[in-house]
Amino acid sequence: MRNESAGPGVAGPTRMVELGRDEALALLAGAQVGRVVFSQRALPAVRPVNFAVRGTDVVFRVRGDSSFAGALDGNVVAFEADEVDPANRSGWSVVVTGLAEILDNGSEYARTLAVAPEPWAPGVHDRVVRVRAELVTGRRIART
Template sequence: MREHTMDNEPRLEVLDREQCLALLGTLRIGRLFFTEGALPAVQPVNFRVHREQVVIRVAGGAKLGAAAAHSVVAFEADDLDPDLRTGWNVTVVGPAERITDVDELVAVSGIWLRPWVDGRRDHFVRVIADRVTGRRLHPPAATGGGPRRF
């Protein structure tokens, strides 16, 4: 039985804005938290980071409605490994808004991959990144001088 010491515990690092946005750039799926019918809702979404904002492509519905109303929403993405007890998560909070400027629509449509779900996705929504927070969980330090065994 191994002795329980601080070296055996994962280390938590608080990430700055630049680190968070860089990590978001490595993923394509996250979760959008918004209000639908006066209740909290969360849906997985394809996304990109463009000009330090989270951009999603939507067909319409509640997500587009939240953007049209400039509602404050939250977006979260993570890359976690429960077996190794490592990974990171990033949360972006701010108002959502439709992208309507033609030049900006051309720019964001050029970075987009094919949606995972069939059907048209004719609208782009951005989450203005007023608040960006993140944490990274580092693996426990190896102890005992030999190779680390899992």
């Protein structure tokens, strides 16, 4: 896809590039905040979280007693993160789709907790969510 009219003050056309799985996961690993898309009371819902990538899994912390944790556990979710440069009209977006699991004890919980960042939101976030990356898609808008 080409955009030949870059607009005032922006030099050159842009192009849309589909990202491979490895490149998309590498970009995702460099981001700090993303959005979880899940179903809440049969309606779509979105929540921002700070996160990390462990292997190909997206991991973040939640309060174990929250409705958010309950809506995630055992359900398919989408996770999206991006980086945008408005001045250059460029950036990227990566979406991971997979099963969300709540980890709350055992060695896998301890290993994942070690890499899941401390949430910015207040409160005790005593559970870790792991989203298994079953489908990874990404796109980049770049200058040609």
